[in-house]
Amino acid sequence: MESMTILQQVIIIAVCILATMLTRFLPFFIFSGKKPAPHYIQYLGKALPAAVFGMLVIYCLKDVSIFTGMHALPELISIAFVIALHLWKRQMLLSIAGGTVCYMLLIQFVF
Amino acid sequence: MVYFYAAAMDIPIKECLLLLYIGTERGTDDMSSSKHKAWRALKAAFPYTIPIFAGFWFLGLTYGIYMHVSGFSFLYPMFMSLLIFGGSLEFVVVNLLLGAFDPLQAFTIALMVQARHLFYGISMLDRFKGTGWKKPYLIFGMCDESFSIIYTAKIPEDVDKGWFMFWVTALNHFYWFSGSTLGGLLGSLLKFNTTGLEFVMTAMFTVIFLEQWMKEKKHYTALLGLGCSLLCLILFGASDFMIPTMVSLLGVLTVLRRPIEKAGGFV
Numbered sequence: 001m002e003s004m005t006i007l008q009q010v011i012i013i014a015v016c017i018l019a020t021m022l023t024r025f026l027p028f029f030i031f032s033g034k035k036p037a038p039h040y041i042q043y044l045g046k047a048l049p050a051a052v053f054g055m056l057v058i059y060c061l062k063d064v065s066i067f068t069g070m071h072a073l074p075e076l077i078s079i080a081f082v083i084a085l086h087l088w089k090r091q092m093l094l095s096i097a098g099g100t101v102c103y104m105l106l107i108q109f110v111f
Numbered sequence: 112m113v114y115f116y117a118a119a120m121d122i123p124i125k126e127c128l129l130l131l132y133i134g135t136e137r138g139t140d141d142m143s144s145s146k147h148k149a150w151r152a153l154k155a156a157f158p159y160t161i162p163i164f165a166g167f168w169f170l171g172l173t174y175g176i177y178m179h180v181s182g183f184s185f186l187y188p189m190f191m192s193l194l195i196f197g198g199s200l201e202f203v204v205v206n207l208l209l210g211a212f213d214p215l216q217a218f219t220i221a222l223m224v225q226a227r228h229l230f231y232g233i234s235m236l237d238r239f240k241g242t243g244w245k246k247p248y249l250i251f252g253m254c255d256e257s258f259s260i261i262y263t264a265k266i267p268e269d270v271d272k273g274w275f276m277f278w279v280t281a282l283n284h285f286y287w288f289s290g291s292t293l294g295g296l297l298g299s300l301l302k303f304n305t306t307g308l309e310f311v312m313t314a315m316f317t318v319i320f321l322e323q324w325m326k327e328k329k330h331y332t333a334l335l336g337l338g339c340s341l342l343c344l345i346l347f348g349a350s351d352f353m354i355p356t357m358v359s360l361l362g363v364l365t366v367l368r369r370p371i372e373k374a375g376g377f378v
Contacts, residue, residue: 008212013187015214016204017194019221020228024250027232028239037236040368045234046377047332047364049262052230053320054336055356056255060313062349078310082317092318096162099314104307 070111078103152274159264160282163256166311167286170198173309175294181205185295192291196252196284200224201291223354230357231258238262242273252280254287256312259319263326328376335363 004012031037037045064072082099089095175188183205191201200221207217231253238261239246257280266275324333339359343352364371 004208004212009208011214012207012212012217013191013195013204015218016191016200016207016221019218020195020197020200020225021251023222023225023228024232024253027229027236028246028250031236040365041233041236043368043372044230044361044364045236047371048230048360049234050320050323050327050330050333051336051339051360051364052227052234053259053316053323054333054338055227055340055353055360056259056316057313057320058337058340058344058356059353060316062344062352074307075310075313078314079317082314083321086318086321092322093158093161095318096311096314099317100165100308100311103310103314107307 070107074103074106074111077106148271149274149278151269152271153278155267155270156264156275156278157282159260160279160286162311162315163260163283164286165308166256166315167198167283168290169308169311171287171290172294172297174198174201175291175296176298177202178205178291178295179298181209183208183295185292188291188295189288192288193284196254196287197225198254198287226354226357227255228253231255234258234262238272238276242276245273245277249276249280252284254283256315257283259316263319263322329371329374331367331371331374332364335360335367339363 031041036042061072061075064075066072078099081102082095085098086092086095171188171192174192175185178188179185187208188201191204195201195204203220203224204217207213207220232250235249235253235258239249242249260279260283261276264275264279266272320333324330327333340352340356343356343359346352347355
C-alpha cells in the first residue's frame with residue numbers, strides 16, 4: 001500500500017487531537033455561562049459517574065472470552081480477590097497491587 | 112515479572128523520598144502560601160496515582176513498542192501521548208496512519224472512541240469551577256483515570272482542590288508521556304515477562320467502582336452502568352459496544368429520571 005506523506009500523517013494526528021479535545025471541552029463550552037446548567041444536565045452529572053465506573057470495568061474486560069480459552073476464570077478469581085481484599089482492608093493501593101499480582105501468578109503459572 | 116513489578120513500584124517511592132527531601136530543605140525559608148498549597152496538594156495526590164503509574168508505564172511502553180515495530184520513530188508516540196493523551200485512540204491511530212489517507216474517517220472514529228469524555232465533562236462542570244488557570248489543563252487532560260480519581264478521591268479539608276486535581280492530571284499525563292516515549296525509543300530492547308500486568312487497570316477500576324458503591328446509598332445507576340455495558344457487549348461485540356452503551360445509558364437514565372431522582376442517594 002502507498003504510505004502517507006509526513007504532511008498527511010500530521011493531518012491525521014491533528015484531526016484526532018481535534019476530535020478528542022472537542023469531546024473534552026464541549027460540555028464546558030455549552031454550560032459555561034453565568035447561569036447554572038439545566039436541571040437535566042445537573043441530574044446526569046450526578047447519575048452518570050457510578051454508571052460510567054461500571055462501564056469502565058466492563059470495558060477493561062471486553063476482550064475476555066467466557067466460552068473459550070480459560071473461560072474468564074483468571075479474571076473472575078482476581079476480581080473476587082480484589083473485592084475481598086478491599087472489603088477487608090479498604091486500602092486502595094493494596095487491593096490493586098494484590099489483585100494484579102494474583103492475576104499475574106494465575107496466568108503465568110496456573111492456567 | 113516480579114522484577115518489573117518491583118521496578119514499577121520502586122521508582123515512584125524513590126522519587127517521592129527525593130521530593131520529600133527537597134521539600135523539607137526548602138520548606139523552612141521560602142514558604143509562600145501558594146507554593147505551600149501546591150506542595151501539600153502534590154503530597155496528597157501522588158499516592159492516588161501510583162497504580163496509574165504502573166498501568167500507564169506498562170501500557171505506554173507497549174504502545175511505544177507497538178509504534179516502533181509498526182515502523183514509526185519515537186517522535187510519534189511522544190507527540191501523540193503528549194497531545195492526544197488518550198490510550199485507546201492512540202492505538203487506533205497506528206492503524207489509521209498505516210491505511211489510506213482519510214481525515215474524515217479519522218475524525219469520526221476519534222469522536223466515537225472518545226465520546227465518553229462528554230460524560231466526564233458533564234460530571235465535572237461543578238468541580239472544575241473556580242480553578243482559574245488550571246481549568247483548561249484539567250479539561251485537556253481528563254482521561255478515564257484522572258476522571259475516576261478526581262471524582263472518587265477523598266481530598267483532605269486542608270488541601271487545595273484545584274491543585275490536587277491539577278497534580279493528579281499532570282502526574283498521569285507525565286506517566287503516559289514518559290512510558291510511551293521510552294517504549295518508542297527502546298523499542299524491542301525491553302524483555303520482561305510482564306504478562307498480566309495490564310490487569311492493574313481492571314483492578315483499579317474495580318476498586319473505584321467498589322468505593323463508589325460503598326459511598327452511595329442507592330445503587331440504581333451503578334447497576335444500570337454494568338447492565339447496559341454487558342448487554343451491549345453481548346449484542347454488539349467488543350469493538351463496537353461503547354457507543355450503544357452510552358446511548359442506551361443516556362436513554363435509560365432519562366426515562367428513569369423521576370424514580371432515580373426520587374430515590375436520591377447520590378454521592
